[in-house]
Amino acid sequence: xxxxxxxxxxxxxxxxxxPLRRRKAHIRExxxxxxxxxxxxxxxxxxxxxxxxxxxxxxxxLPKANLHYYFPTKLALYRRVLEDLFEDWHRVADTFExxxxxxxxxxxxxRTKMELSRLRLLGSKVWASEIIHGAVHMQDILNEHVxxxxxxxxxxxxxxxxxxxxxxxxxxxxxxxxxATTQHYADFDARIRALKGKRALxxxxxxxxT
Amino acid sequence: xxxxxxxxxxxxxxxxxxPLRRRKAHIRExxxxxxxxxxxxxxxxxxxxxxxxxxxxxxxxLPKANLHYYFPTKLALYRRVLEDLFEDWHRVADTFExxxxxxxxxxxxxRTKMELSRLRLLGSKVWASEIIHGAVHMQDILNEHVxxxxxxxxxxxxxxxxxxxxxxxxxxxxxxxxxATTQHYADFDARIRALKGKRALxxxxxxxxT
DNA sequence: GTCTATAGACGGATAGAC
DNA sequence: GTCTATCCGTCTATAGAC
Numbered sequence: 001x002x003x004x005x006x007x008x009x010x011x012x013x014x015x016x017x018x019p020l021r022r023r024k025a026h027i028r029e030x031x032x033x034x035x036x037x038x039x040x041x042x043x044x045x046x047x048x049x050x051x052x053x054x055x056x057x058x059x060x061x062l063p064k065a066n067l068h069y070y071f072p073t074k075l076a077l078y079r080r081v082l083e084d085l086f087e088d089w090h091r092v093a094d095t096f097e098x099x100x101x102x103x104x105x106x107x108x109x110x111r112t113k114m115e116l117s118r119l120r121l122l123g124s125k126v127w128a129s130e131i132i133h134g135a136v137h138m139q140d141i142l143n144e145h146v147x148x149x150x151x152x153x154x155x156x157x158x159x160x161x162x163x164x165x166x167x168x169x170x171x172x173x174x175x176x177x178x179x180a181t182t183q184h185y186a187d188f189d190a191r192i193r194a195l196k197g198k199r200a201l202x203x204x205x206x207x208x209x210t
Numbered sequence: 211x212x213x214x215x216x217x218x219x220x221x222x223x224x225x226x227x228x229p230l231r232r233r234k235a236h237i238r239e240x241x242x243x244x245x246x247x248x249x250x251x252x253x254x255x256x257x258x259x260x261x262x263x264x265x266x267x268x269x270x271x272l273p274k275a276n277l278h279y280y281f282p283t284k285l286a287l288y289r290r291v292l293e294d295l296f297e298d299w300h301r302v303a304d305t306f307e308x309x310x311x312x313x314x315x316x317x318x319x320x321r322t323k324m325e326l327s328r329l330r331l332l333g334s335k336v337w338a339s340e341i342i343h344g345a346v347h348m349q350d351i352l353n354e355h356v357x358x359x360x361x362x363x364x365x366x367x368x369x370x371x372x373x374x375x376x377x378x379x380x381x382x383x384x385x386x387x388x389x390a391t392t393q394h395y396a397d398f399d400a401r402i403r404a405l406k407g408k409r410a411l412x413x414x415x416x417x418x419x420t
Numbered sequence: 421g422t423c424t425a426t427a428g429a430c431g432g433a434t435a436g437a438c
Numbered sequence: 439g440t441c442t443a444t445c446c447g448t449c450t451a452t453a454g455a456c
Contacts, residue, residue: 027439047343049260052431063441068433125342132335132342133257237421262449273423278451 032070035060040081044122047129048078048137075137082130082138085123086145092116093149096156102166110178150175242280245270250291254332257339258288258347285347292340292348295333296355302326303359306366312376320388360385 018026038060042051053074057064071077095112099105117124135142150172157171228236248270252261263284267274281287305322309315327334345352360382367381 024439031439045343047257047259047339049257050343053433054431064432065434065441066439069439072433074432129257129339129342132339133255133260234421241421263451264449274450275423275425275452276421279421282451284450 028070031062031066035062035067035070035077036080036084039077040085040122040126043078043081044125044129048133053077079137081123081126082141085120085127086138086141088116088120088123089127090145090149096153102157102160106174106178113178238280241272241276245272245277245280245287246290246294249287250295250336251332253288253291254335254339263287289347291333291336292351295330295337296348296351298326298330298333299337300355300359306363312367312370316388323388 035056039051039056042056042059045051046055053067054064056077057067060067067077071080092112092115093109096105096109099108130138153175154171157166157174160166161168161171245266249261249266252266252269255261256265263277264274266287267277270277277287281290302319302322302325306315306319309318340348363385364381367376367384370376371378371381
Protein backbone atom coordinates (compact mmCIF):
# COMPACT_ATOMS: atom_id res chain seq x y z
CA UNK A 1 0.00 0.00 0.00
CA UNK A 2 2.94 2.31 0.63
CA UNK A 3 5.33 2.69 -2.27
CA UNK A 4 2.98 1.54 -5.03
CA UNK A 5 0.47 4.16 -4.07
CA UNK A 6 3.08 6.88 -4.02
CA UNK A 7 4.49 6.28 -7.51
CA UNK A 8 1.05 5.53 -8.92
CA UNK A 9 -0.18 8.80 -7.52
CA UNK A 10 2.57 10.78 -9.23
CA UNK A 11 2.08 9.10 -12.60
CA UNK A 12 -1.69 9.35 -12.61
CA UNK A 13 -2.09 12.85 -11.30
CA UNK A 14 0.73 14.30 -13.35
CA UNK A 15 1.98 16.23 -10.36
CA UNK A 16 4.87 15.64 -8.03
CA UNK A 17 3.72 17.23 -4.76
CA UNK A 18 6.96 16.58 -2.97
CA PRO A 19 10.43 15.89 -4.36
CA LEU A 20 11.16 12.19 -4.20
CA ARG A 21 14.21 12.49 -2.01
CA ARG A 22 12.23 14.59 0.40
CA ARG A 23 9.42 12.05 0.40
CA LYS A 24 11.71 9.12 1.01
CA ALA A 25 13.28 10.98 3.88
CA HIS A 26 9.80 11.61 5.14
CA ILE A 27 8.97 7.92 5.02
CA ARG A 28 12.04 7.07 7.04
CA GLU A 29 11.16 9.76 9.51
CA UNK A 30 7.56 8.75 10.09
CA UNK A 31 8.23 5.02 10.13
CA UNK A 32 11.07 5.51 12.53
CA UNK A 33 8.95 7.64 14.82
CA UNK A 34 6.09 5.18 14.65
CA UNK A 35 8.33 2.26 15.53
CA UNK A 36 9.84 4.28 18.35
CA UNK A 37 6.42 4.96 19.82
CA UNK A 38 5.37 1.31 19.56
CA UNK A 39 8.66 0.20 21.06
CA UNK A 40 8.14 2.53 24.02
CA UNK A 41 4.74 0.94 24.64
CA UNK A 42 5.95 -2.66 24.45
CA UNK A 43 9.06 -1.98 26.52
CA UNK A 44 6.85 -0.33 29.15
CA UNK A 45 4.52 -3.33 29.29
CA UNK A 46 7.05 -6.15 29.16
CA UNK A 47 10.49 -4.78 29.93
CA UNK A 48 13.60 -4.91 27.77
CA UNK A 49 13.95 -8.68 27.58
CA UNK A 50 10.24 -9.37 27.87
CA UNK A 51 9.60 -7.37 24.74
CA UNK A 52 10.47 -9.01 21.43
CA UNK A 53 11.19 -7.30 18.13
CA UNK A 54 8.35 -9.35 16.66
CA UNK A 55 5.87 -7.85 19.17
CA UNK A 56 7.04 -4.32 18.47
CA UNK A 57 6.91 -4.83 14.72
CA UNK A 58 3.46 -6.39 14.94
CA UNK A 59 2.13 -3.47 16.95
CA UNK A 60 3.58 -1.14 14.35
CA UNK A 61 1.92 -3.16 11.60
CA LEU A 62 5.22 -3.96 9.95
CA PRO A 63 7.27 -7.10 9.35
CA LYS A 64 10.03 -7.78 11.77
CA ALA A 65 12.67 -7.21 9.09
CA ASN A 66 11.56 -3.59 8.65
CA LEU A 67 12.28 -2.88 12.25
CA HIS A 68 15.84 -4.03 11.73
CA TYR A 69 16.02 -1.88 8.64
CA TYR A 70 15.36 1.23 10.71
CA PHE A 71 17.11 0.18 13.90
CA PRO A 72 20.11 -2.16 13.57
CA THR A 73 19.58 -3.98 16.85
CA LYS A 74 16.95 -4.28 19.54
CA LEU A 75 19.29 -2.64 22.01
CA ALA A 76 19.85 0.32 19.70
CA LEU A 77 16.09 0.78 19.54
CA TYR A 78 15.84 0.60 23.31
CA ARG A 79 18.57 3.20 23.70
CA ARG A 80 16.79 5.54 21.29
CA VAL A 81 13.65 5.22 23.41
CA LEU A 82 15.59 6.20 26.50
CA GLU A 83 17.30 9.13 24.78
CA ASP A 84 14.04 10.39 23.38
CA LEU A 85 12.56 10.19 26.83
CA PHE A 86 15.43 12.05 28.38
CA GLU A 87 15.04 14.93 25.93
CA ASP A 88 11.50 15.52 27.14
CA TRP A 89 12.54 15.17 30.74
CA HIS A 90 15.34 17.67 30.29
CA ARG A 91 13.02 20.22 28.69
CA VAL A 92 10.78 20.03 31.74
CA ALA A 93 13.72 20.17 34.10
CA ASP A 94 14.61 23.64 32.91
CA THR A 95 11.34 25.07 34.20
CA PHE A 96 12.99 24.78 37.59
CA GLU A 97 14.85 28.04 37.14
CA UNK A 98 11.92 29.99 35.76
CA UNK A 99 11.23 31.72 39.05
CA UNK A 100 13.36 33.13 41.83
CA UNK A 101 10.82 32.18 44.47
CA UNK A 102 11.48 28.71 45.89
CA UNK A 103 7.83 27.80 46.45
CA UNK A 104 6.87 28.92 42.98
CA UNK A 105 9.86 27.32 41.26
CA UNK A 106 9.57 23.98 43.03
CA UNK A 107 5.80 23.98 42.75
CA UNK A 108 5.99 24.73 39.05
CA UNK A 109 8.59 22.04 38.51
CA UNK A 110 6.58 19.44 40.38
CA ARG A 111 3.44 20.29 38.46
CA THR A 112 5.22 20.20 35.10
CA LYS A 113 6.96 16.96 35.89
CA MET A 114 3.70 15.43 37.07
CA GLU A 115 2.15 16.52 33.83
CA LEU A 116 4.93 14.86 31.87
CA SER A 117 4.65 11.66 33.90
CA ARG A 118 0.96 11.53 33.09
CA LEU A 119 1.55 12.50 29.47
CA ARG A 120 4.34 10.01 28.89
CA LEU A 121 3.19 7.33 31.27
CA LEU A 122 4.63 4.55 29.15
CA GLY A 123 7.99 6.19 28.78
CA SER A 124 8.10 6.90 32.47
CA LYS A 125 7.69 3.19 33.11
CA VAL A 126 10.52 2.32 30.77
CA TRP A 127 12.71 4.85 32.53
CA ALA A 128 11.79 3.57 35.98
CA SER A 129 12.32 -0.06 35.02
CA GLU A 130 15.70 0.76 33.57
CA ILE A 131 16.75 2.48 36.77
CA ILE A 132 15.54 -0.34 38.96
CA HIS A 133 17.60 -2.89 37.08
CA GLY A 134 20.80 -0.98 37.55
CA ALA A 135 20.60 1.58 34.73
CA VAL A 136 23.17 -0.44 32.80
CA HIS A 137 21.97 0.85 29.44
CA MET A 138 22.02 4.53 30.31
CA GLN A 139 25.03 5.16 32.44
CA ASP A 140 26.19 7.64 29.80
CA ILE A 141 23.02 9.72 29.95
CA LEU A 142 22.95 9.55 33.73
CA ASN A 143 26.54 10.61 34.20
CA GLU A 144 26.86 13.12 31.39
CA HIS A 145 23.51 14.87 31.64
CA VAL A 146 21.57 14.25 34.82
CA UNK A 147 24.45 14.55 37.25
CA UNK A 148 25.64 18.00 36.10
CA UNK A 149 22.06 19.20 35.97
CA UNK A 150 21.42 18.05 39.53
CA UNK A 151 24.54 19.84 40.72
CA UNK A 152 23.42 23.18 39.29
CA UNK A 153 20.03 22.71 40.95
CA UNK A 154 21.69 22.03 44.28
CA UNK A 155 23.54 25.33 43.99
CA UNK A 156 20.29 27.17 43.37
CA UNK A 157 18.61 25.53 46.35
CA UNK A 158 21.54 26.21 48.67
CA UNK A 159 21.41 29.82 47.53
CA UNK A 160 17.75 30.04 48.52
CA UNK A 161 18.57 28.59 51.91
CA UNK A 162 21.43 31.03 52.42
CA UNK A 163 19.09 33.92 51.65
CA UNK A 164 16.57 32.56 54.13
CA UNK A 165 13.96 31.87 51.47
CA UNK A 166 13.82 28.17 52.30
CA UNK A 167 14.09 26.01 55.39
CA UNK A 168 17.59 24.55 55.81
CA UNK A 169 17.11 21.08 54.33
CA UNK A 170 19.69 19.11 52.43
CA UNK A 171 19.32 20.22 48.81
CA UNK A 172 19.95 16.80 47.31
CA UNK A 173 17.50 15.21 49.70
CA UNK A 174 14.87 17.71 48.64
CA UNK A 175 15.41 16.89 44.99
CA UNK A 176 15.12 13.19 45.68
CA UNK A 177 11.90 13.63 47.58
CA UNK A 178 10.42 15.62 44.73
CA UNK A 179 11.50 12.90 42.33
CA ALA A 180 10.19 10.18 44.58
CA THR A 181 6.72 11.57 44.92
CA THR A 182 6.23 12.78 41.37
CA GLN A 183 7.66 9.70 39.75
CA HIS A 184 5.69 7.42 41.99
CA TYR A 185 2.34 8.27 40.50
CA ALA A 186 3.57 7.30 37.09
CA ASP A 187 5.62 4.26 37.97
CA PHE A 188 3.21 2.63 40.33
CA ASP A 189 0.19 3.17 38.20
CA ALA A 190 -0.75 -0.49 38.35
CA ARG A 191 -0.72 -0.61 42.11
CA ILE A 192 -2.73 2.56 42.41
CA ARG A 193 -5.26 1.43 39.85
CA ALA A 194 -5.65 -1.93 41.51
CA LEU A 195 -6.18 -0.47 44.95
CA LYS A 196 -8.19 2.63 44.19
CA GLY A 197 -11.06 2.96 41.81
CA LYS A 198 -10.49 6.50 40.67
CA ARG A 199 -7.30 8.49 40.29
CA ALA A 200 -6.60 12.16 39.66
CA LEU A 201 -6.31 13.29 43.23
CA UNK A 202 -2.64 13.84 42.54
CA UNK A 203 -3.06 17.58 42.22
CA UNK A 204 -4.40 17.89 45.73
CA UNK A 205 -1.79 15.52 47.08
CA UNK A 206 1.08 17.58 45.81
CA UNK A 207 -0.39 20.87 46.78
CA UNK A 208 -0.45 19.44 50.27
CA UNK A 209 3.07 18.20 49.90
CA THR A 210 4.47 21.49 48.75
CA UNK B 211 14.74 -47.96 48.76
CA UNK B 212 14.67 -45.60 51.69
CA UNK B 213 15.08 -48.35 54.22
CA UNK B 214 18.07 -49.87 52.44
CA UNK B 215 19.94 -46.61 52.44
CA UNK B 216 19.06 -45.94 56.03
CA UNK B 217 20.23 -49.27 57.30
CA UNK B 218 23.40 -49.09 55.23
CA UNK B 219 24.33 -45.74 56.69
CA UNK B 220 23.65 -46.87 60.20
CA UNK B 221 25.65 -50.03 59.67
CA UNK B 222 28.73 -48.21 58.33
CA UNK B 223 28.95 -45.28 60.72
CA UNK B 224 27.47 -47.10 63.64
CA UNK B 225 25.61 -43.89 64.45
CA UNK B 226 22.39 -42.38 63.18
CA UNK B 227 22.86 -38.62 63.66
CA UNK B 228 19.51 -37.62 62.26
CA PRO B 229 16.59 -39.75 61.19
CA LEU B 230 16.77 -40.18 57.44
CA ARG B 231 13.34 -38.83 56.68
CA ARG B 232 14.20 -35.71 58.66
CA ARG B 233 17.49 -35.32 56.81
CA LYS B 234 15.99 -35.61 53.34
CA ALA B 235 13.38 -33.05 54.25
CA HIS B 236 16.14 -30.82 55.51
CA ILE B 237 18.01 -31.03 52.20
CA ARG B 238 14.92 -30.07 50.28
CA GLU B 239 14.29 -27.22 52.66
CA UNK B 240 17.75 -25.68 52.53
CA UNK B 241 18.23 -26.17 48.80
CA UNK B 242 14.84 -24.68 48.12
CA UNK B 243 15.53 -21.69 50.32
CA UNK B 244 18.95 -21.20 48.76
CA UNK B 245 17.53 -21.29 45.24
CA UNK B 246 14.80 -18.89 46.29
CA UNK B 247 17.36 -16.40 47.57
CA UNK B 248 19.46 -16.67 44.43
CA UNK B 249 16.38 -16.31 42.26
CA UNK B 250 15.41 -13.15 44.11
CA UNK B 251 18.83 -11.67 43.37
CA UNK B 252 18.85 -12.52 39.68
CA UNK B 253 15.26 -11.42 39.16
CA UNK B 254 16.11 -8.14 40.85
CA UNK B 255 19.08 -7.56 38.59
CA UNK B 256 17.66 -8.69 35.26
CA UNK B 257 13.89 -8.86 35.54
CA UNK B 258 11.63 -11.85 34.98
CA UNK B 259 12.48 -12.47 31.33
CA UNK B 260 16.02 -11.15 31.60
CA UNK B 261 16.83 -13.76 34.19
CA UNK B 262 17.38 -17.30 32.99
CA UNK B 263 17.10 -20.49 35.00
CA UNK B 264 20.70 -21.20 34.05
CA UNK B 265 21.87 -17.96 35.69
CA UNK B 266 19.93 -18.68 38.85
CA UNK B 267 21.17 -22.23 39.03
CA UNK B 268 24.75 -21.14 38.42
CA UNK B 269 24.57 -18.56 41.20
CA UNK B 270 23.22 -21.27 43.47
CA UNK B 271 26.09 -23.55 42.47
CA LEU B 272 23.74 -26.20 41.13
CA PRO B 273 23.00 -27.65 37.71
CA LYS B 274 20.02 -26.22 35.95
CA ALA B 275 18.15 -29.50 36.22
CA ASN B 276 18.17 -29.30 40.01
CA LEU B 277 16.34 -26.02 39.90
CA HIS B 278 13.55 -27.70 37.97
CA TYR B 279 13.57 -30.52 40.47
CA TYR B 280 12.66 -28.09 43.25
CA PHE B 281 10.53 -25.66 41.25
CA PRO B 282 8.56 -27.05 38.31
CA THR B 283 8.74 -23.92 36.16
CA LYS B 284 10.53 -20.60 36.10
CA LEU B 285 7.23 -18.80 36.64
CA ALA B 286 6.44 -20.92 39.69
CA LEU B 287 9.80 -19.92 41.14
CA TYR B 288 9.10 -16.26 40.39
CA ARG B 289 5.71 -16.49 42.09
CA ARG B 290 7.28 -18.04 45.18
CA VAL B 291 9.71 -15.12 45.33
CA LEU B 292 6.82 -12.67 45.26
CA GLU B 293 4.84 -14.57 47.88
CA ASP B 294 7.84 -14.84 50.15
CA LEU B 295 8.37 -11.12 49.77
CA PHE B 296 4.78 -10.34 50.56
CA GLU B 297 4.93 -12.32 53.78
CA ASP B 298 7.70 -10.09 55.07
CA TRP B 299 5.92 -6.99 53.89
CA HIS B 300 2.74 -8.04 55.63
CA ARG B 301 4.55 -8.68 58.89
CA VAL B 302 5.89 -5.14 58.82
CA ALA B 303 2.54 -3.73 57.83
CA ASP B 304 1.05 -4.86 61.11
CA THR B 305 3.31 -2.58 63.08
CA PHE B 306 1.03 0.18 61.87
CA GLU B 307 -1.50 -0.55 64.58
CA UNK B 308 0.98 -0.92 67.39
CA UNK B 309 0.27 2.55 68.75
CA UNK B 310 -2.79 4.72 69.10
CA UNK B 311 -0.84 7.88 68.46
CA UNK B 312 -0.80 8.81 64.74
CA UNK B 313 2.68 10.29 64.71
CA UNK B 314 4.13 7.36 66.57
CA UNK B 315 2.26 4.74 64.53
CA UNK B 316 3.05 6.25 61.15
CA UNK B 317 6.60 7.05 62.14
CA UNK B 318 7.14 3.53 63.38
CA UNK B 319 5.66 2.08 60.25
CA UNK B 320 7.77 4.23 57.97
CA ARG B 321 10.92 3.38 59.88
CA THR B 322 10.18 -0.32 59.88
CA LYS B 323 9.30 -0.34 56.21
CA MET B 324 12.44 1.60 55.38
CA GLU B 325 14.37 -0.95 57.35
CA LEU B 326 12.79 -3.75 55.36
CA SER B 327 13.44 -2.01 52.05
CA ARG B 328 17.07 -1.70 52.98
CA LEU B 329 17.18 -5.22 54.35
CA ARG B 330 15.49 -6.79 51.36
CA LEU B 331 16.70 -4.40 48.73
CA LEU B 332 16.71 -7.07 46.05
CA GLY B 333 13.24 -8.27 46.82
CA SER B 334 11.99 -4.73 46.87
CA LYS B 335 13.28 -4.30 43.33
CA VAL B 336 11.52 -7.44 42.16
CA TRP B 337 8.31 -6.20 43.71
CA ALA B 338 8.65 -2.75 42.17
CA SER B 339 9.47 -4.10 38.73
CA GLU B 340 6.51 -6.43 38.89
CA ILE B 341 4.19 -3.55 39.73
CA ILE B 342 5.57 -1.33 37.00
CA HIS B 343 4.91 -3.94 34.36
CA GLY B 344 1.28 -4.29 35.27
CA ALA B 345 1.46 -6.70 38.21
CA VAL B 346 0.21 -9.47 35.94
CA HIS B 347 1.78 -12.20 38.05
CA MET B 348 0.44 -11.06 41.39
CA GLN B 349 -3.07 -9.86 40.88
CA ASP B 350 -4.19 -12.48 43.38
CA ILE B 351 -1.91 -11.23 46.14
CA LEU B 352 -2.76 -7.63 45.37
CA ASN B 353 -6.51 -8.12 45.38
CA GLU B 354 -6.83 -10.66 48.16
CA HIS B 355 -4.30 -9.34 50.64
CA VAL B 356 -3.15 -5.78 50.02
CA UNK B 357 -6.50 -4.27 49.19
CA UNK B 358 -8.32 -5.43 52.36
CA UNK B 359 -5.33 -4.42 54.45
CA UNK B 360 -5.29 -0.95 52.96
CA UNK B 361 -8.99 -0.55 53.69
CA UNK B 362 -8.58 -1.33 57.38
CA UNK B 363 -5.72 1.16 57.56
CA UNK B 364 -7.87 3.85 55.97
CA UNK B 365 -10.46 3.31 58.69
CA UNK B 366 -7.84 3.76 61.38
CA UNK B 367 -6.55 6.96 59.79
CA UNK B 368 -10.04 8.41 59.34
CA UNK B 369 -10.67 7.64 62.98
CA UNK B 370 -7.60 9.63 63.98
CA UNK B 371 -8.77 12.54 61.89
CA UNK B 372 -12.25 12.43 63.39
CA UNK B 373 -10.74 12.56 66.86
CA UNK B 374 -8.63 15.53 65.84
CA UNK B 375 -5.36 13.65 66.24
CA UNK B 376 -4.38 14.20 62.64
CA UNK B 377 -4.76 16.93 60.03
CA UNK B 378 -7.66 16.26 57.69
CA UNK B 379 -5.87 14.70 54.71
CA UNK B 380 -7.24 12.01 52.46
CA UNK B 381 -6.31 8.75 54.17
CA UNK B 382 -5.54 6.86 50.97
CA UNK B 383 -3.42 9.71 49.72
CA UNK B 384 -1.45 9.64 52.93
CA UNK B 385 -0.79 5.93 52.57
CA UNK B 386 0.36 6.38 49.00
CA UNK B 387 2.72 9.13 49.94
CA UNK B 388 4.24 6.99 52.65
CA UNK B 389 4.64 4.18 50.16
CA ALA B 390 6.06 6.48 47.55
CA THR B 391 8.77 7.92 49.71
CA THR B 392 9.77 4.77 51.54
CA GLN B 393 9.76 2.56 48.49
CA HIS B 394 11.70 5.09 46.47
CA TYR B 395 14.91 4.65 48.36
CA ALA B 396 14.89 0.96 47.65
CA ASP B 397 13.65 0.99 44.08
CA PHE B 398 15.74 3.81 42.77
CA ASP B 399 18.92 2.71 44.40
CA ALA B 400 20.78 2.80 41.11
CA ARG B 401 19.83 6.38 40.40
CA ILE B 402 20.74 7.49 43.88
CA ARG B 403 24.03 5.66 43.81
CA ALA B 404 24.92 7.09 40.44
CA LEU B 405 24.15 10.65 41.43
CA LYS B 406 25.35 10.73 45.00
CA GLY B 407 28.48 9.31 46.45
CA LYS B 408 27.20 8.40 49.87
CA ARG B 409 23.76 7.35 51.04
CA ALA B 410 22.25 6.87 54.48
CA LEU B 411 20.70 10.26 54.92
CA UNK B 412 17.35 8.58 54.66
CA UNK B 413 16.75 8.68 58.37
CA UNK B 414 17.01 12.47 58.46
CA UNK B 415 14.93 12.80 55.31
CA UNK B 416 12.03 10.93 56.78
CA UNK B 417 12.19 12.56 60.14
CA UNK B 418 11.74 15.79 58.24
CA UNK B 419 8.91 14.31 56.24
CA THR B 420 7.00 13.02 59.22
C1' DG C 421 18.66 -36.22 45.09
C1' DT C 422 22.21 -35.13 41.44
C1' DC C 423 23.68 -34.25 36.92
C1' DT C 424 24.69 -34.70 31.62
C1' DA C 425 22.73 -34.48 27.41
C1' DT C 426 19.23 -33.03 24.55
C1' DA C 427 14.63 -32.08 22.84
C1' DG C 428 11.72 -28.41 21.33
C1' DA C 429 10.41 -23.60 21.05
C1' DC C 430 11.50 -18.96 20.44
C1' DG C 431 14.23 -14.82 19.68
C1' DG C 432 17.42 -11.66 17.12
C1' DA C 433 19.26 -10.86 13.01
C1' DT C 434 20.18 -11.45 7.79
C1' DA C 435 19.83 -12.87 2.84
C1' DG C 436 17.98 -11.83 -1.09
C1' DA C 437 13.79 -11.40 -4.18
C1' DC C 438 10.70 -7.69 -5.29
C1' DG D 439 11.87 0.64 1.17
C1' DT D 440 9.31 -3.86 1.79
C1' DC D 441 8.88 -8.55 2.98
C1' DT D 442 9.47 -13.96 3.12
C1' DA D 443 12.29 -17.47 4.43
C1' DT D 444 15.82 -18.90 7.18
C1' DC D 445 20.16 -19.20 10.04
C1' DC D 446 21.87 -19.61 14.44
C1' DG D 447 21.98 -18.92 19.16
C1' DT D 448 19.70 -19.23 23.62
C1' DC D 449 16.10 -20.58 26.59
C1' DT D 450 12.87 -23.68 29.22
C1' DA D 451 12.08 -28.06 30.35
C1' DT D 452 12.80 -33.15 30.46
C1' DA D 453 14.82 -37.85 29.86
C1' DG D 454 17.39 -40.97 31.91
C1' DA D 455 22.00 -42.64 33.91
C1' DC D 456 24.07 -42.55 38.40
